Amino acid sequence: MRVDVERLARASVKRLASYKFHLGHTIQAGHILRTIEKRRGKLAPQVCRQIESYARDVFGDGVYAPWLRVYAALNGTFKEGWIPDNYYGAVVVPRTKGSYGKISSLKTASWLIFGDESFPDIGYFANGLFYTTDNKVISSCEVQRTLFGNTNRIAFKLDASSQGKGVFILERESFDPNFIQSVGNGVFQSFVRQHEAFDRFTPDSVATLRFTTVVEPTGTISLRACFLRLGRAGETHIQSGSEVCVAVNIATGELDPVGYLNDWTDVREHPDSKTKFFGVTVPAFESCVRKVLQLHSKVPFIGCIGWDVAVDLNDGVKVLEWNAEHNDVKFGEATQGPCFADLGWENLRPNVSIVKARTA
Template identity: 45%
Template sequence: MNLYTVERAQNDLLMRVRSRLNSRIAAKVLKSIEAAKGPLPGHLKAQADAYAADVLGSKSYAPWLYVYSAIAGEFREGWIPDNYYMSVVLPAIEGRYGGLSDMRSMTARVFGHGKEIPDRGYVVKGRLYDASLEPVSSFEEFTNHIFSGVEKVAFKADASDRGRGVKILDRDRFMQTAVGLPDGVIQPFIDQHEAFAQVASRSVGTLRMTTVIEPDGQITTRDAYMRFGRDTDDHVFSESNIRVLLDTATGVFSPIGYSVDWLEIDRHPDSGFVFAGNQVPNYAACLEAVERLHRRIPMVPSIGWDLTVDQDGSVQVLEWNSGHNDIKFSEATSGPCFTGLGWEHLGRSRAEVPVTG
């Protein structure tokens, strides 16, 4: 057995474990929705079971289809369950390229240090680099560089997600903790646009967008939604965030948002900001930026982007995710978002179907 075969077997095992855990998360989400809306009708569950088994290749993919159906009030063919996306779609379409975004310093090499990339510096193997990956000789010089014109910075560790591995630091805290920082990126703490600050002022509101490579090779944006923090958070955490669906073409807010428990709300629970009638500022520039940047790395067919708009309307790309970008919220609230890409057929073509979770 060669190293590639061993690596593939290990990855398959890891994906199976994640799929089982993912199914348990789906069951918890469904329980929350059913507590508010009532039990999922049996005929919708039966449709989800049949679609998971007959089209996707395993009934183990049904739990997220239950969640989607409970949110939508109907079953829709073409939905991509979250555990199917993670365990089947991403490995099939991205392969080893899926791990590129876990290494934050790769941003400088892939996308350059353009106007939308706010990276100030990187920590790599204990060494300090500026945004162009030029080494910085002294810690004092590095500190002065990353804090130039700003009072706080955000440090994001490699391979971190869901808001974990993120530290918001002022100069004193940075100097106290920098020696023990793992590999990662340092960005200025963005002074966000007033349109976002009205919703949640303490943390930076982030726009989630997913771009894909179409069968004809064009790059398009398939989903978009906003994530806002709570008053107790200095940055957005997946465990507490408020999500608001957007019109993908225009950036207009849906009148309905969702709590972390997937329950419908019409305003932010802390600020009281009403979602209806609002829009992402300079949204057209956000669309243009992510689609243009995706063209620089065409070997990655699906990318999830975290970006924001600063106080003067400039687009700031905070993060890109090639290997674990989340699609389940958009699929549940406005999907299917990824029809025409052939993703639903990938499970049937796999030589080994994941075990039932």
Template identity: 45%
Template sequence: MSLFPKSLKKTSLAAARRLYTELQQTQRQAHYNQQAQAVLRAVESQRGPTDRSAVRQADEYAREVLGSTRYAPWLHVYAAVSGSFREGWIPDNYYGLVVDPHKSGEVAKVALIKSFTNRILNTEALPDLAYVIDGLCYARDYRPVSQRELADILFARDDRAVFKADNSYQGRSVSFMTREDFPAEGHLPLPDGVFQAPIRQHGFFAALSPSATATLRITTARELDGSIAVKAAYLRLGRVDDDIVRSRSHVRVAVDPAIGALDETGFLHDWRTIDAHPDTGLRFAGRVIPHFATATQLCRSLHQGCPHMPCLGWDLCIDEDDQPRLMEWNARYNDIKFSEATRGPCFRGLGWENLWRQHAAA
């Protein structure tokens, strides 16, 4: 017979779980703010110290509106980038620790399952060709196919195909494959994932990012009345030595979400500012993304079909036939910090600044 009553066991287990959760939160807070401090140092090394009044406003806003000065470091970054403090900003750590888990929940994890994406979105904008699921090969319509058939499907139009593993993001587990990579029989050493056709990008993007397909990130959010709105956009460009756009080396340029015009200032991966692509030498000022309205309408329409997720980041490109091609979607902790720093506040009126009160009461 146990020396401890069941109720005491349950209480102890609940307390241990709370302690573990609090420890995880503390570690994540530390990680977020270490990132913020590193970015702030990089920005200030180029621009000089951040205005002290803006720093004080950021501290006060974090404490009074967001519930803790722990959210101030990313507000300091935003103020350093923009040159002043703007009420309504959502700090990166507040978004990751409060908004994302409170609003998205478990359903957002499905966006990481790339082999399942087209079953949910059901759109021709995805360049999906085939899938690997539990070691078996499937065509785009989820019909089982042999490895020989798979190779015929993948290379019917191109000599390369892109493979993206499930549960990958930011360019991780992305590889280019040729027909020689596929034995007619035997074990196919690939995890679950999707094969996609390479995107032949529109000349606008090819001029700016000739080595890697440029990525247009469009962020949509659910309004309080249930409608979907485009809240932010930015363009990610590759470097000359990259075959895909990589976070460790990319160039980012904010985009006007209303008309698709590029800002005149871009940012290297370490947040240093530039006014032209460092490899191509093309300046950002005066450039407007072609068929931008078509791309934003696609993102709004797809998001409207998934209202469970309040905020989504869509990665796409316009192809040589002037059509938007969707690379992937991001539901769990989709990046908002770059847009907030460069063009924010982007998410005012959604009530996110009050979620910490519900989070604390849970």
């Protein structure tokens, strides 16, 4: 019998990638769980057994239990319908987005797809050339004047930038086109002057709202979760390693009284400014919701999208970026979920018997 070495090699690489993916999630969830349990006590043994059984019965593997334990520890109980973050990445993302989700990593595509003024894009650098938002090439001698216009500060974000990496704050006087050419393709955006409600938390970086929208089986676009991301003192932009996250009530726009540091330690005020979360309502919240729902309706073939939105001084909605690949669902699930229980995502996993038959 002839052995298909290439097929076996591909299968081995795929298994190794899957192992590393789930191992990374297990380690991350384990660190977070220990932080939560130090403050709230350990999960009861019967809850742990329930979670292990649920992970295997519903999702097909105990490897999905770690995030369920995190969600349960934060809530003090287990809730059916939660989606583990690694299940979302391994199963839901490829089945509900396919290759279309990758479009969002290309920053130049936002204006082409949406053509919406809520994106603060003012230009792009792609494959050696500078462009305006209407795809006109900017000559090297006009780059600085065109990009900065009437401002002294702009932002530049690399393609596929995430978690605060690949983001640069640029000043007119020190702007160097050669630097941009050395770092790669990306988008130039006007620098948002955020609403005073967010300035009270931290004036050094622009606060963003992460909205999670989905396409329901009927085709309806709906909002499922929202949380506020705040930077720390002295940081020019939000970074995942130090951010403060606060859940937002999607019905009212009110902040939850409790926020979380990047290690999921709970806090009731911003650690630097000492501004409390209780009693704060997000400005222009309804406008933000309308905008992300409208934008998602233009790409209904992408099942779930995370939108990073800022609100400016004049209550203007500014969509800084969108993530249509593995956008963050774990914080929303833990603080507001189950957020996706009616979508049937648990049924997307491959039928085990079919997989076994194919590999026999």
